[in-house]
Ligand SMILES: [Fe+2]
């Protein structure tokens with residue numbers, strides 16, 4: 440198993456870092472990710488604004504690049520564990536000095552956090568190109584997984600799927616990379632959080648043609664290539680929308 444120091448940012452692919460925090464007690468780790476392509480500095484799902492959370496993320500980002508260099512924040516839905524820290528980023532960078540990218544439905548909620556920066560809305564299948572070589576980030580909507588306006592991002596260069604709450608897990612024995620217990624952790628998270636098997640199947644059909652090397656969820660562990668077929672299979676067959 441790959442050993443990591445959870446105190447430090449971890450480069451999971453060239454130019455892509457995990458800048459999250461582990462939660463060994465409640466099993467609810469949060470995983471913001473930082474991607475740098477030339478002058479573009481993209482932060483995915485920045486996370487909570489609580490000092491005990493944001494201080495981890497900020498420290499880790501600043502171990503790589505000054506916070507002020509962030510050019511884009513991509514949020515996959517409107518939950519506070521993704522968006523709570525956006526006002527703190529705005530405070531540091533200034534209003535409209537960075538781009539916020541999400542779906543139209545989610546964009547309606549971003550101002551509710553006291554954010555004044557304009558939000559760029561993207562729709563299903565839309566992509567943006569970043570950096571001089573035009574690195575493509577592809578956005579796929581994932582309705583009702585778990586919010587009607589949720590989406591995921593696929594990085595075509597490093598073949599990473601930033602999957603937000605899909606493929607996420609609750610686990611007390613957290614590790615950055617999925618271990619032999621992760622499918623169970625994923626089930627425990629997915630059953631109550633993912634709404635309906637129809638939507639899960641639609642999503643899995645949608646990503647079928649993508650060449651994915653790494654799945655990076657917003658909670659739990661990163662799923663490496665050899666474990667992806669099993670994770671997809673588990674999700675496909677799982678009864679979701681269950682709260683017991
Ligand atoms: Fe969520």
Ligand SMILES: [Fe+2]
Pocket residue numbers: 518520521603604657658
């Ligand atoms: Fe979440």
